[in-house]
Amino acid sequence: MIFRRSLLGSAIFFSAIICGACHKHDLIADAPKKSMDMKEFEEDKPVPTTLWKVIESNYKPLALDPAGQAVKESTKDEKSEEKTKKGKSEGKKTGQEEEDMELMKKRPPLDPMSFHVFLVEKTSGVLGGENWDLKFPPGGGYLDYRYFLPESKTGTFYLKIKYDQDMDPKDTRIYYLSNGRVRQIDNRPVGNGCSRYFDISDFWKKAMNGDGLELNTSGSRHISVTAGTFYFVAPYRGKLRISHLTIKDTRHHDLACDDEVSE
Numbered sequence: 001m002i003f004r005r006s007l008l009g010s011a012i013f014f015s016a017i018i019c020g021a022c023h024k025h026d027l028i029a030d031a032p033k034k035s036m037d038m039k040e041f042e043e044d045k046p047v048p049t050t051l052w053k054v055i056e057s058n059y060k061p062l063a064l065d066p067a068g069q070a071v072k073e074s075t076k077d078e079k080s081e082e083k084t085k086k087g088k089s090e091g092k093k094t095g096q097e098e099e100d101m102e103l104m105k106k107r108p109p110l111d112p113m114s115f116h117v118f119l120v121e122k123t124s125g126v127l128g129g130e131n132w133d134l135k136f137p138p139g140g141g142y143l144d145y146r147y148f149l150p151e152s153k154t155g156t157f158y159l160k161i162k163y164d165q166d167m168d169p170k171d172t173r174i175y176y177l178s179n180g181r182v183r184q185i186d187n188r189p190v191g192n193g194c195s196r197y198f199d200i201s202d203f204w205k206k207a208m209n210g211d212g213l214e215l216n217t218s219g220s221r222h223i224s225v226t227a228g229t230f231y232f233v234a235p236y237r238g239k240l241r242i243s244h245l246t247i248k249d250t251r252h253h254d255l256a257c258d259d260e261v262s263e
Helices: 011-016 049-056 076-086 095-105 201-208 218-226
Strands: 002-004 034-037 110-112 115-121 132-136 140-144 156-163 173-180 183-185 188-190 193-199 213-216 228-236 239-248
Touching (some): 049 228, 049 239, 115 239, 132 140, 173 201, 173 218, 183 218, 188 218, 213 218
Parallel strands (some): 002 193, 034 132, 110 239, 140 239
Antiparallel strands (some): 115 156, 156 213, 173 228, 228 239
16 A cells, blocks of 8 residues: 655656646536436445545644633743643643643544535537536545446546535645556556555645546546545544545446455
8 A cells, every 4th residue: 555645656647637727717617517416426435544544634623711712822931820820740731731632632523525526528528418517415425437428429528526615725635545557558657556545635726726627538548547536634623524536437347446445
């Protein structure tokens, strides 16, 4: 199992996906779309231990005072004054400090987030003549291309995600667990391998600020470069706001890795 904290080793990812940020108009918003509730595609996706430890590092708990307000960090002078008032404790922590330390040790309370996935044609007919607004429930679910790409025409489409809850851009992280076998197309590697982890936050934010991921179906490239699970994570008011999107195509098992993910 390999984890990448940055896009090192993700040249394959960049070579196959192009950000559509050069458009002056909002292509995704302007395109007529058919809505679909993805509740039936909800899933409880376990997060591998190695990745969870990284995701958990985004948690920023709030230490609360009796009035329920966030406690600001004490200055050195304030700490010294407090220590004097409490008496000499020979290394013992105050009751508040112990309470704060216990809070920091707890597993972060999770706040499952809902989101929309937009699939929009760039090449007319590549999505069967339909653009889609897919509404995923809190916590996320999976997207199976077989229901939205008829494969009757080769071309390009956009995939864009919009969160339903607040996600502070500077604190939001996106992690990608790949599940696409690496293969050669035109003497170039396509796919990111099996059970490999990437922090794709910067790349993802740049793409989503434009038209989204620009995916081409030639040679089933779109499957190889997106097969796997995307985790969206951000701290919010003492909780860890989180959701995931798993992408696959059940018509092409040969392009995917095994379903089981070892820890």
